[in-house]
Amino acid sequence: MKPQKFTAAVVGGGPAGIASALALGRAGLDVVLAAPPHRPLGLASDTRTAALFAGSIELLKNVGAWEALAPDSAPIEAIRIVDDTGGLLRAPEVVFTASEVGRDAFGWNVPNDRLVAALRAAAAAPESRVSLHETAGIAKVEIGNTAARLTSQEEAEFEARLVVGADGRNSICRAAAGIGTRSWRYEQAALIATFHHGRPHHGISTEFHRPAGPFTTVPLPGLCSSLVWVERPEEARRLLALDEVAFRRTLEERLQGLLGGIGEIGSRAMFPLSGLTAETFGRSRVALVGEAGHVIPPIGAQGLNLGLRDAATLADCVAAALAEGHDPGGAETLDAYSRRRRPDVAARVATVDVLNRSLLSGFLPVHLARGLGLVALKSFGPLRRLAVQEGLQPSSDVPALLMPDGARLLAERARAGRKGNAA
Ligand SMILES: Cc1cc2nc3c(=O)[nH]c(=O)nc-3n(C[C@H](O)[C@H](O)[C@H](O)COP(=O)(O)OP(=O)(O)OC[C@H]3O[C@@H](n4cnc5c(N)ncnc54)[C@H](O)[C@@H]3O)c2cc1C
Numbered sequence: 001m002k003p004q005k006f007t008a009a010v011v012g013g014g015p016a017g018i019a020s021a022l023a024l025g026r027a028g029l030d031v032v033l034a035a036p037p038h039r040p041l042g043l044a045s046d047t048r049t050a051a052l053f054a055g056s057i058e059l060l061k062n063v064g065a066w067e068a069l070a071p072d073s074a075p076i077e078a079i080r081i082v083d084d085t086g087g088l089l090r091a092p093e094v095v096f097t098a099s100e101v102g103r104d105a106f107g108w109n110v111p112n113d114r115l116v117a118a119l120r121a122a123a124a125a126p127e128s129r130v131s132l133h134e135t136a137g138i139a140k141v142e143i144g145n146t147a148a149r150l151t152s153q154e155e156a157e158f159e160a161r162l163v164v165g166a167d168g169r170n171s172i173c174r175a176a177a178g179i180g181t182r183s184w185r186y187e188q189a190a191l192i193a194t195f196h197h198g199r200p201h202h203g204i205s206t207e208f209h210r211p212a213g214p215f216t217t218v219p220l221p222g223l224c225s226s227l228v229w230v231e232r233p234e235e236a237r238r239l240l241a242l243d244e245v246a247f248r249r250t251l252e253e254r255l256q257g258l259l260g261g262i263g264e265i266g267s268r269a270m271f272p273l274s275g276l277t278a279e280t281f282g283r284s285r286v287a288l289v290g291e292a293g294h295v296i297p298p299i300g301a302q303g304l305n306l307g308l309r310d311a312a313t314l315a316d317c318v319a320a321a322l323a324e325g326h327d328p329g330g331a332e333t334l335d336a337y338s339r340r341r342r343p344d345v346a347a348r349v350a351t352v353d354v355l356n357r358s359l360l361s362g363f364l365p366v367h368l369a370r371g372l373g374l375v376a377l378k379s380f381g382p383l384r385r386l387a388v389q390e391g392l393q394p395s396s397d398v399p400a401l402l403m404p405d406g407a408r409l410l411a412e413r414a415r416a417g418r419k420g421n422a423a
Helices: 015-026 054-062 066-072 112-124 172-176 233-241 244-255 303-323 331-360 364-379 381-392 406-422
Strands: 004-011 031-035 049-053 074-076 078-083 094-097 107-111 130-134 138-143 148-152 157-165 181-197 204-210 213-220 224-231 262-265 269-278 286-288
Touching: 004 015, 004 148, 015 031, 015 054, 015 112, 015 130, 015 157, 015 303, 015 406, 031 157, 049 054, 049 112, 049 213, 049 303, 054 066, 054 107, 054 112, 054 303, 054 406, 066 107, 066 112, 074 213, 107 112, 107 213, 112 130, 138 172, 157 172, 172 286, 181 213, 181 233, 224 233, 233 269, 244 262, 269 331, 286 331, 303 331, 303 406
Parallel strands: 004 031, 004 157, 031 130, 078 204, 157 286
Antiparallel strands: 049 107, 074 107, 078 094, 138 148, 148 157, 181 224, 181 262, 181 269, 204 213, 213 224
16 A cells, blocks of 8 residues: 655644644644544543643644633633742742733643643644544654655555654654664652632742752632642652542642642652753654653743743744755754754753752752852842743744744745745
8 A cells, every 4th residue: 555645743732742733734734643543531641730831822722623622721810939848958938920920920830631632632633634533553764865664563555755753752763763862861750630719829839949840730710729749759659649638748848838728639640850952853864742752840840831832933944945845854944953953951950950950959058149149049139030031932033823823924935935836
């Protein structure tokens, strides 16, 4: 049987992969999305939520996924950081409000399973240019001079000029392109759950900085929040094994009455913390997006925000390639993509790593530096505004799909290219 031909093939059905397929469709490419079947809502295996910053929300609007998702998501209007390290030098409590940087909200907290469902629904719309191919997995990726060939476990075959590796941290696309990685582990694990509580959160996400790692609550709609509790692995395992009554009591103690009495608690899950970066984000017809290219610990809500910026930047680079008559999966396009993503990814990986290690360190000067950093942020208006803005999204090199009305902008650029090429 002849392989089905597409301009781009996206491998992976996580949020970064589906968003990439939609973004490339908006740039005018015909795309096949090879993804495992999505479990029905309620049976979904991913019970995490993701705090997504304003740029990521613009992307979701631009690809037609936000409207369905908004009712299940909650705005994050302020971020409170509490020093709970118990050290000699207790840093001041710092509250950043979105209004300081002229926004209503820093971003929104979004349930991952709803996000995937909303993105899949957007991909099913005829105007998306995305063909969904449900598969147990892509088994083989072969890179050729002018195209790559993909074979699924069911032996369906596809040919594409650009392959998007959105197949997570053990990416076979990355391996096929011969892209090496640097990876590391932390002696920590994140325990996650959603829970109901008696007092309103007022749109505030609270981060307790503790010696084993941060303990963070993030608002959900109503009297409900999500929890990301970073601990030493053995303690995380103990917390995971507690019965609901004992876990509720422990959570109430830890929250010090901040959200009132704790009600129903959703299912808990544990994620060992690790890090990974790829040596390049594009080579040999393969562009890496999301965790195929970078994994960072869930501190400061950076991981998926980076993945969505990958998707938007790749669409920009492909639109530019079309405008100049270049191959969308060629070396020029992939080099441009990798060059644009490197500073953002490197900065987030380094910041999250330093912050995390500063909490774990028992070394007094490290605590002093962290404490002074927080004092400076608390005191100096411009520094604080800069820190908040840069934490949300780099202020330079913003791709079209992260801006309001970005879908129109991107489509115009790509259309101009196609007209020029046809002439
Ligand atoms: C506890 C925790 C909290 C977090 N909180 C936040 C947050 O608040 N904000 C934030 O921005 N980020 C957060 N993150 C990070 C975020 O969850 C990840 O960045 C995101 O889920 C990664 O999405 P992805 O699409 O890259 O990868 P994945 O979700 O891992 O998707 C990979 C997909 O590829 C598929 N796949 C794998 N191999 C193949 C194959 N051979 N063929 C076909 N398909 C394949 C898999 O089945 C899967 O569908 C958090 C992470 C953790 C652990």
